[in-house]
Amino acid sequence: MTRLPLEGIRVADFGWILAVPHATAWLGVMGAEVIKIESRQRLDLIRILGQLPGRPIDLDGSAYFNSLNFGKKSITLNLGHPQGAALAKEIVRHSDIVTENFTVGNMQKWGLSYNDLCQIKSDLIMLSGTPLGQFGSESHCVGWGPHTQAYAGMCHLTGYPGGAPSGLGGTWPDFMIGVVMAYAVLSALHYRRRTGKGQYIDLAMAEVVMSMLPEGFADYNMNGRDRGRRGNRDDLMVPHNVYRCAGNDQWAAIAVNSEEEWRALCETLGHVEWLADPRFSDQPSRKANEETLDTLIETWTAQRSPVEVMHTLQAAGVAATPVLNTEGLCTDPQFLHRNYTVAIDHPVTGPIPAAGIPGIYSALPKADLHYTPAPRLGQHNEDVLGGLLGLSAAEIARLKEERVVC
Amino acid sequence: MPEGALGDLKIVELAEMVAGPFCTKVMADLGAEVVKIENPRGGDLARQRGPFPHDQPHPERSTLFLYLNTNKRGITLDVRKPEGARLFRDLVENADILVETWKPGALAALGLGYDNLKAVNPRLIMASLTPFGQTGPYKDYQAYDLNCYQFGVLGYETPFNQVTDPATQPPLKAAGEQADCLAGWTTATAIMCAVHWRHLTGAGQHVDMAEIEAAANMIRPNYPFYYYERPDGPNRARLSKRQEWGLPWVWPCRDGYVAILAITDKHWETLKDLLDRPEWMDGELFKTPLDRFMHADVIRSLLETWLVEHDRDEIYKNGQALHLPVFPVQNLTEVMSTRHFREREFFVPQEVPGAGPVLLPGPPFKMSLTPWSLRRPAPRLGQHNAEVYGGLGLGAVEMAQLQEQGVI
Numbered sequence: 061m062t063r064l065p066l067e068g069i070r071v072a073d074f075g076w077i078l079a080v081p082h083a084t085a086w087l088g089v090m091g092a093e094v095i096k097i098e099s100r101q102r103l104d105l106i107r108i109l110g111q112l113p114g115r116p117i118d119l120d121g122s123a124y125f126n127s128l129n130f131g132k133k134s135i136t137l138n139l140g141h142p143q144g145a146a147l148a149k150e151i152v153r154h155s156d157i158v159t160e161n162f163t164v165g166n167m168q169k170w171g172l173s174y175n176d177l178c179q180i181k182s183d184l185i186m187l188s189g190t191p192l193g194q195f196g197s198e199s200h201c202v203g204w205g206p207h208t209q210a211y212a213g214m215c216h217l218t219g220y221p222g223g224a225p226s227g228l229g230g231t232w233p234d235f236m237i238g239v240v241m242a243y244a245v246l247s248a249l250h251y252r253r254r255t256g257k258g259q260y261i262d263l264a265m266a267e268v269v270m271s272m273l274p275e276g277f278a279d280y281n282m283n284g285r286d287r288g289r290r291g292n293r294d295d296l297m298v299p300h301n302v303y304r305c306a307g308n309d310q311w312a313a314i315a316v317n318s319e320e321e322w323r324a325l326c327e328t329l330g331h332v333e334w335l336a337d338p339r340f341s342d343q344p345s346r347k348a349n350e351e352t353l354d355t356l357i358e359t360w361t362a363q364r365s366p367v368e369v370m371h372t373l374q375a376a377g378v379a380a381t382p383v384l385n386t387e388g389l390c391t392d393p394q395f396l397h398r399n400y401t402v403a404i405d406h407p408v409t410g411p412i413p414a415a416g417i418p419g420i421y422s423a424l425p426k427a428d429l430h431y432t433p434a435p436r437l438g439q440h441n442e443d444v445l446g447g448l449l450g451l452s453a454a455e456i457a458r459l460k461e462e463r464v465v466c
Numbered sequence: 467m468p469e470g471a472l473g474d475l476k477i478v479e480l481a482e483m484v485a486g487p488f489c490t491k492v493m494a495d496l497g498a499e500v501v502k503i504e505n506p507r508g509g510d511l512a513r514q515r516g517p518f519p520h521d522q523p524h525p526e527r528s529t530l531f532l533y534l535n536t537n538k539r540g541i542t543l544d545v546r547k548p549e550g551a552r553l554f555r556d557l558v559e560n561a562d563i564l565v566e567t568w569k570p571g572a573l574a575a576l577g578l579g580y581d582n583l584k585a586v587n588p589r590l591i592m593a594s595l596t597p598f599g600q601t602g603p604y605k606d607y608q609a610y611d612l613n614c615y616q617f618g619v620l621g622y623e624t625p626f627n628q629v630t631d632p633a634t635q636p637p638l639k640a641a642g643e644q645a646d647c648l649a650g651w652t653t654a655t656a657i658m659c660a661v662h663w664r665h666l667t668g669a670g671q672h673v674d675m676a677e678i679e680a681a682a683n684m685i686r687p688n689y690p691f692y693y694y695e696r697p698d699g700p701n702r703a704r705l706s707k708r709q710e711w712g713l714p715w716v717w718p719c720r721d722g723y724v725a726i727l728a729i730t731d732k733h734w735e736t737l738k739d740l741l742d743r744p745e746w747m748d749g750e751l752f753k754t755p756l757d758r759f760m761h762a763d764v765i766r767s768l769l770e771t772w773l774v775e776h777d778r779d780e781i782y783k784n785g786q787a788l789h790l791p792v793f794p795v796q797n798l799t800e801v802m803s804t805r806h807f808r809e810r811e812f813f814v815p816q817e818v819p820g821a822g823p824v825l826l827p828g829p830p831f832k833m834s835l836t837p838w839s840l841r842r843p844a845p846r847l848g849q850h851n852a853e854v855y856g857g858l859g860l861g862a863v864e865m866a867q868l869q870e871q872g873v874i
Contacts, residue, residue: 063663065659065660065663065666086655105730110687110691123693123694124690124691127686127687127689127690192806195809196805196806196807196809196810197805197809198805198806199806201793202786202790202791203727203792204727206727207715207725208793210715210716210723210724210793210796211725211794211796212796213796213800213801214640214641215723216795216797216798217641217642217798218638218641219625220625220635224723226624226628227625227628227715227725228623228625228626228644229620229622229623229624229626230623232620232626232640232644235683235684235685235686239648239652239655242655243651244833246655246658246661246662247472249662250658250661250665251471251472257835258835259833259834259836260833260834261831261832262834263831267812267830268830271827271830272648273641273642273827274534274642274826275516275517275530276798277813277826278517278530278818278824280798280799280802281802281813281825282519282818283519283521286797286798286799292612294612295515296514296515297610301636302616302637302638309632311616311636311637313615313616313621313637315610315612317610374608379607379608379609380613381609381613381614383616383617383622383637386619386691389619389682389688389689389692390689390692393603393604394599394602394603394605394678395678395679395682397601397602397603398601398602400679400682401689409690412689412693412694413689413690413693414686414690415683415689417683418652418656418675418682418683419652419653419673419676419679420601420673420674421656421660421672421673421674422671422672422673423660423667423671424663
């Protein structure tokens with residue numbers, strides 16, 4: 061039996077929606093015991109979204125939720141009830157890590173702030189993830205991940221030239237920030253293994269987004285220039301764009317960096333004369349005539365499928381790839397070869413493939429990672445309240461009756 | 467200064483441009499000791515990219531390079547030369563982690579693959595980060611940030627629900643190098659998993675990371691949606707079309723743009739309050755989240771009519787007072803003057819030769835006990851050769867010889 065990196069680590073996970081659940085899915089898959097603390101009073105919205113089509117709403121039947129919450133347990137606690145909050149505290153006493161992404165002030169209201177919790181568990185690691193962080197004049201603002209890219213300048217810098225500010229796909233930055241949260245917690249845990257000390261992590265989603273925009277801020281603060289929106293263009297690389305291919309809404313991305321790649325592109329497209337053409341003979345000339353060059357390239361791509369564009373240009377060493385849509389992603393040979401998805405047999409939805417944890421780990425075969433089905437709502441009430449906290453069946457029944465466990 | 471969270475980890479970086487260096491930057495910023503290897507012929511290509519002070523290219527003045535390589539020491543080394551390979555092996559022997567972004571098989575061809583290095587240092591964690599990973603039919607294909615963002619479906623969904631005419635609006639990349647930076651975060655997280663496994667077992671391992679997987683990891687919901695909407699079902703087309711996908715969340719208003727997302731019933735009610743409860747919002751078409759999704763086009767035109775008659779900051783202030791998730795779309799002048807970010811001391815002055823201190827992004831998250839820190843600026847090309855090679859026991863004469871041979 062393979063040992064997993066986080067065996068023996070327990071996470072009290074108050075997270076919901078997307079970012080924290082993604083982070084704790086990663087921790088769970090790597091062997092941590094993740095106890096998702098939820099309730100019917102404040103349902104994780106994702107349990108409702110992504111229902112199987114043509115069926116009545118089933119809180120355990122969202123394949124979307126299930127694809128984001130594998131490797132975890134679920135208990136239902138009403139945190140607004142003093143006994144619910146007290147039980148949550150008891151779970152924290154037996155945990156190493158607490159994760160949460162409620163609006164600022166909620167955990168405090170329930171007596172579950174870091175200051176409260178480190179009294180009962182002195183080496184606790186706790187992460188709070190919110191749009192704008194725990195302090196600062198706007199920290200009270202409510203929002204989802206995508207709002208933070210608007211506030212952080214990302215939308216302002218993304219878009220077609222002359223067009224509107226644009227939002228990024230994939231409910232960016234939610235899932236990205238889930239990865240960062242896992243990284244932050246794993247780093248704090250590494251420090252604790254060495255020193256025995258826990259700590260608090262205040263993560264503001266907008267700040268993570270800004271930490272990934274160095275060029276925009278450098279150009280602005282150093283040269284006084286707001287670079288605005290540049291479509292698919294690059295500062296230096298040319299050609300560098302998304303080109304129409306044969307078929308309806310079919311596209312390929314091509315990026316050329318070196319002179320060697322430029323030569324390979326010209327040869328492959330059958331236009332060696334471009335190498336001597338004064339409009340294209342060096343990088344600055346190509347940059348100055350980028351529109352013209354893009355039009356010429358598109359006459360070639362428009363007669364080919366995106367996959368054909370890729371194979372033909374890659375054979376010559378040019379970075380060309382299809383723009384995949386979801387169908388393309390789910391049927392792409394490279395993703396299939398690397399076995400990126402996991403099809404966990406869930407008792408309600410069956411084995412629907414889900415995105416796995418990225419990467420292949422030589423000492424951690426995928427089959428041994430903790431990809432257990434996402435929990436049904438409250439599935440582990442008895443397991444956790446009875447097994448971990450030692451409550452009797454009668455006590456648990458009373459808590460259910462009093463709507464503490466619900 | 468307190469020790470960083472990763473203060474005991476020694477990392478060797480054999481990477482350039484964005485993805486690999488960003489991975490080791492986020493670890494160096496938490497205290498890891500990183501030795502960055504650059505080729506002696508000009509070094510990291512990011513040095514050529516800028517932005518530069520006054521747009522004057524200079525290999526020691528690229529703010530992209532300076533940002534991506536904070537807190538690292540830098541050496542030059544030609545790993546392809548036999549003597550260079552030997553020195554590389556010595557460096558790796560004393561390291562905890564190697565991060566490399568060479569083409570699959572390229573290091574192994576020099577006798578420096580994981581199996582070779584493991585023999586030298588069984589505790590080594592080696593992370594190989596490439597666009598497509600170490601295995602599979604496309605493993606040898608090339609890709610830049612643009613390609614990975616588009617191959618991972620992120621481009622197909624950008625701009626999100628704002629495409630009005632797919633024929634003239636191609637899939638779009640995000641600003642900067644988002645796929646590359648994301649791959650950096652993802653690799654750092656994977657490395658930390660391997661570090662924890664080493665705590666238990668004492669053994670290292672090889673992490674094979676594909677940038678396209680880091681990107682596909684961002685569109686997790688699409689997998690289940692695709693699989694349970696059968697090929698002939700009505701909804702799958704939605705995932706293969708870029709328009710009419712539902713409501714956008716970037717909206718025009720009278721003097722700019724706002725981001726609004728009112729998916730839940732609660733937020734829809736709040737939005738009604740913000741609009742002063744117009745009759746149309748109580749219509750049969752908009753009762754449930756699904757109804758509103760199906761009639762997004764109707765909502766789009768009616769809501770926009772109201773928004774373009776109102777000012778951005780008023781919508782933000784009044785919306786937030788009602789607990790509606792709404793934020794202004796800010797330009798860079800506005801971001802830099804946002805009081806909130808100043809109070810949090812997010813932007814940190816960083817020295818750029820030829821420009822003086824420039825405000826650049828600081829800590830991506832705040833750790834209470836082991837704060838993010840700027841201990842040293844990015845290295846000049848070969849700045850730490852004497853220090854690092856001296857640490858391996860090389861004398862001045864040997865170093866001069868190696869320099870003459872073009873090894874360092």
